[in-house]
Amino acid sequence: DTAVSQTPKYLVTQMGNDKSIKCEQNLGHDTMYWYKQDSKKFLKIMFSYNNKELIINETVPNRFSPKSPDKAHLNLHINSLELGDSAVYFCASSQPRFETQYFGPGTRLLVL
Amino acid sequence: AQKITQTQPGMFVQEKEAVTLDCTYDTSDPSYGLFWYKQPSSGEMIFLIYQGSYDQQNATEGRYSLNFQKARKSANLVISASQLGDSAMYFCAMREGLGSARQLTFGSGTQLTVLP
Numbered sequence: 287d288t289a290v291s292q293t294p295k296y297l298v299t300q301m302g303n304d305k306s307i308k309c310e311q312n313l314g315h316d317t318m319y320w321y322k323q324d325s326k327k328f329l330k331i332m333f334s335y336n337n338k339e340l341i342i343n344e345t346v347p348n349r350f351s352p353k354s355p356d357k358a359h360l361n362l363h364i365n366s367l368e369l370g371d372s373a374v375y376f377c378a379s380s381q382p383r384f385e386t387q388y389f390g391p392g393t394r395l396l397v398l
Numbered sequence: 399a400q401k402i403t404q405t406q407p408g409m410f411v412q413e414k415e416a417v418t419l420d421c422t423y424d425t426s427d428p429s430y431g432l433f434w435y436k437q438p439s440s441g442e443m444i445f446l447i448y449q450g451s452y453d454q455q456n457a458t459e460g461r462y463s464l465n466f467q468k469a470r471k472s473a474n475l476v477i478s479a480s481q482l483g484d485s486a487m488y489f490c491a492m493r494e495g496l497g498s499a500r501q502l503t504f505g506s507g508t509q510l511t512v513l514p
Contacts, residue, residue, distance in 0.1 A: 321502075326506075327437075327487060328507075329504040330504070374441065385431045386445050387433075387445070389443035
């Protein structure tokens with residue numbers, strides 16, 4: 287049983303398009319995150335949601351908009367994709383009293 | 399200043415030997431957590447081990463142990479009896495403070511290669 291799942295696993299698209307990445311966790315966690323891993327493998331937080339409320343919003347272009355329909359889902363919508371958005375996007379989840387964040391398999395986004 | 403520093407971009411180790419991956423951190427918060435994750439070539443992020451700032455003993459999980467030296471602000475990962483499957487990128491990460499939705503800050507990673 288997959289704990290944190292993401293779809294799609296690969297996403298190839300043209301500059302200027304709008305795309306969404308979906309994330310679901312079946313761990314019963316209250317908190318979900320989006321991280322971006324760039325071409326040099328550096329991982330950086332983008333957003334964090336706790337019980338469907340936005341908690342962390344790092345310096346991310348407003349073309350990126352997270353949406354949490356319920357506490358098991360955190361989707362990432364990206365408008366007007368740019369070449370620099372090419373990266374691997376990871377979703378993660380955690381439970382407040384417990385420290386560990388569990389990561390999804392990642393979505394590899396390539397903008398052409 | 400870097401919050402998490404991993405000074406070894408690449409490391410090699412012979413199969414069955416032990417290896418230490420270095421990590422130093424920088425925080426003024428007395429409450430923090432330190433993590434190690436493994437990222438194999440397939441790309442997923444696998445949690446390995448956690449150490450809390452108030453934990454008295456070094457964390458251990460199977461072949462993984464965390465050498466926590468609070469005064470030196472270091473949290474090195476020790477892998478004993480290396481296996482070929484240990485070849486991967488290893489990331490050290492820190493969570494500062496308490497409360498929900500605290501993000502992880504990651505180091506730049508160490509690429510470990512286990513030689514047969």
